[in-house]
Amino acid sequence: MKKKSHTVTVKDVARNAGVSTATVSRVLNGDPKVKKDTADLVREAIEELGYRMNQVARSLKTNETHSIGIIAPEFSNDFFMNIVTGVEKELKKHGYSVILCSSSENTGKEKEQIQLLNDKNVDGAIIIPGSSLGSHFSLFREKPIVLVDRMVDGFETDAVLSDNFKGTYDAVQYSVNKGAVRIGFLGGNMNLTSAKERYEGYLTALKDNNLSVDESIILFGDYHSQSGYVLMKTLMGQTVPPEHIFISNYFMHLGAARYLLESGNDVKGLHILSFDDLPLAAFFPYSSIIVAQPMEEIGQKAADLLIKRIQGLKEKPRIIRLPTIMKIVD
Template identity: 50%
Template sequence: MGVTVKDVARSAGVSTATVSRVINGDSRISGETRKRVLQCIAELGYKINNIARSLKTNKTYTVGFICPELPNSFFMNIAKGVEDELKKHGYSMIICNSNESAEQERERIDLLLEKCIDGVIIIPASDEGMHYNRFKEMNIPVVLADRLTEDFVSDSVLVDNVNGAYSAVEHLINNGERRIGYIGGDLRLTTARERDEGFRRAMRDYCIPIDESLMKYGDFHIDSGYEKMKELMELDEPPRYVFISNYFMHIGATKFLFEKREQLKSHITIASFDDIDLSSILGFCRILVGQPVMDIGSKTAQLLLSRINGEELSFPQIIRLKTHLTIL
């Protein structure tokens, strides 16, 4: 600790410039000198001080990751993909929890702006994105993951929600069912909106009029899944097939069905978005729309790194990954 380029330089009998060049792999250094310097580095246990380096180079090899919730397997699978990809390139990631609030998102942005990050990945907390412009102003590349925002055009990586939902619903219809219940998310989220569109489009394409009393809107959380399924089941004539547009509402809905399984008039079949952790063990589920979650993460990271490295790409890059249907 405390050994600097100067010490190495002195010990190797060269200038600090030479030491620096060896460290940075400058090809002009003679094999002779390089060897000597490397030896001294090893002997003295020299470790580069990246703070100092960053000051000169204006690069921190650190990116921010803002996400609406930490204990959320969906987001964390994305995070995992990101972290993995970043690590390959020597980058690390500062994680920030926006708690699904644009307000807190702003606070975290303040924090991140102070840290001189090279780029930032955001899973938007809402459809507001104006405040992301502060990164743009500082010339810090931004890539959105999973969701888009209304007012902030940006590189993004997400899945084809419309077709994902469409294919699931289509499959239900092909099973011979026309009365299909729906539990969706807050339409201010693009993901919720797109899945909603997929649902409606499938129904329209099969000439099934939409019964709005079967359309329930929650907030993508467990409790609301429970609540909305309850509402559906308390209808005079509950649907026997239900499409649920995310994982957590699926869990909640299942919880309700499980608790009331004795009172159910008929067997319920669920089709749901997100094939993670327990989806497949939730008893009523037969159809799952799987998202390539880790891929979202790694693609996002790759895109960000491209921007950071100033690669020429048209703007905005919007990468849509395909979902895949699993029938249980």
């Protein structure tokens, strides 16, 4: 057990101010029942002694830690990190801190992290699920959870996500308006709601435009760079590859672009429609239609909702969908 060199406690403050610890506590917590003169005395004592409240002791009694956990598959990932940034900024405004937990996109680890957060007694959690499985989230007892970017089966709770359907639909529609009639599709893991929704947006847009669905140019991967590489290779290996290709996320786009570069394929007439704003999209030697997600805003909204829940908002789960932003890079 580590020693602490003489810490100043409420007791010391009370003694110094000539009041009881109860009064000190009241001043600390802004209880209006304390007479102004008394409160001033206490504040002076606090100032004089350089008192700082022991949050751990407070947490023990109040059962709130003013910490929340955030679980994501990983953090070395622009997308997740921007969300985390939004979360952190919003929470700090309200005096909450963020504890980082990576789940490695693995249900077992996700469970562990939930237990850990439980044990740390966080006031709530923001989770970017690693898959559509989420029944283990119920281990996080009696504290609110807000899901981000993806929803899960069998666990009804608040969620904040992009409008994946509309984002995809609009991008496809834009391409069609520009004359595209054959649009390839490199999808993500259909285990994830976002991937599913984007696929549906794509299909519906085709349908609404009376375009046929050509399954030979619809391929599914897993949102990782390598799968973008492989799928693009497959696609370009076809007799007549499509000139318009929708790619479901940043990383697959990256992998696909890498393939195009390495293969030396002619990309002059190519149009890539893709989710997520790449800082370097401008450098690609083809034109892009980017469906940008408001990542920080997603995080911020999720944090905001979580705080409302922590503060007692009772209401059926909310699903907040934020609009995407289409960016054309020629």
